Amino acid sequence: MSSQPNITLHTYFRSSCSARVRMALYWKGLAFTPVYIHLLKDDQFSEPYVALNPSKAVPTITFSPNENDTQSEPVTFVLTQSMAILEYLEEKFPAPEYPSLFPTNLEDRARVRQLSHIVACDIQPLTNLKMLKQVKKFAQEAGKDPETAGPEWQKRNLAEGLRAFEAVVSKTAGKYSVGDIVTMADFCLVPTIDGAVRFGVDMSEFETIGRVWRALEEVEAVQKGGWRTQGDTPEEFRC
Ligand SMILES: N[C@@H](CCC(=O)N[C@@H](CS)C(=O)NCC(=O)O)C(=O)O
Known part of the structure; x- marks a missing residue:
């Protein structure tokens, strides 16, 4: 190396x-x-x-x-x-x-991509910062409170996306999202859960995601790459 x-x-x-x-x-x-x-x-x-x-x-x-x-x-x-x-x-x-x-089996590799794309193609584009700014702007123009409409939008779309993820992962998971090895799908999932928790999604709805999430919290790469441990993480969010 x-x-x-x-x-x-x-x-x-x-x-x-x-x-x-x-x-x-x-x-x-x-x-x-x-x-x-x-x-x-x-x-x-x-x-x-x-x-x-x-x-x-x-x-x-x-x-x-x-x-x-x-x-x-x-x-x-x-x-x-x-x-x-x-x-x-x-x-x-x-x-x-x-x-x-990725796992070695071809179908498992395809499942990893399927789950990853639920996050990267379906959930994230709807819930990123530039979308949130536009939702708040449209809410304001419609005479609604942008500070309520923005978080509601995030919560709804994160929950909806995680429901799709749960439906698939409940059939593919072992210890992690696809079988018993850590994959790209897990690295896509964890930050999405962080966002969902931040916007108040009730995570008890997601049984398999919850189990996989607890296993992933023990993985060093997840801990080191997470949002609370970065050089630019503000002091109040560090743990
Ligand atoms: N499809 C892009 C999306 C990148 C993206 O939206 N990044 C967000 C942070 S997760 C961002 O930089 N947003 C800036 C903004 O919305 O102004 C990727 O996967 O890299």
Whole structure:
């Protein structure tokens, strides 16, 4: 692992998309340097950052060859989109040298992607910061209280998405979301649960998710990549 490229991750402590990638990096034992993008201070809209990530969002990951690496392209590789990053990490740093993000069985791998995409394609786009800002704006224009409408929107969409996840995971789970090994689906799930708890979703509805969640809380990569333990986590949220 000595020829590991230098990895930089543009991240925000409370970003679920960043958390997926942080957990995967820790899972694979890949060292990285965080660059903090404060989403509430609009760092994602700064000109240099948008040049890196035209979607004006985190995460963005960059890889540059380290001084011992004679095999890699001598250029920095910049990648955005958390799911593309996770798939790239799996292919660039494969098993058995690095812990995998996927099971070996083809159908199980497809299930991991199915569950991951419930989070990444169905839940997260409806509940991200830019959507929340628009929901609040529309609520205000309709004469409603934006501070009530915004959290209600988040809660409803997180609960609805987790219901779909629960329906699938109740058939695929062992100790973790798909069987007994930790996968990409678990790293997508945990930050979504954090969001659901934050917006008051009643988690007792989700029996399998709850069981998997308790098992995942013991996993070091989940602890290290979680929102409460980052360099940019404000003091009041640390534990
Ligand atoms: N599909 C993108 C979504 C990225 C995304 O929406 N990131 C959120 C944080 S989880 C963000 O940076 N939002 C900034 C904003 O809404 O202004 C990915 O998976 O990387």
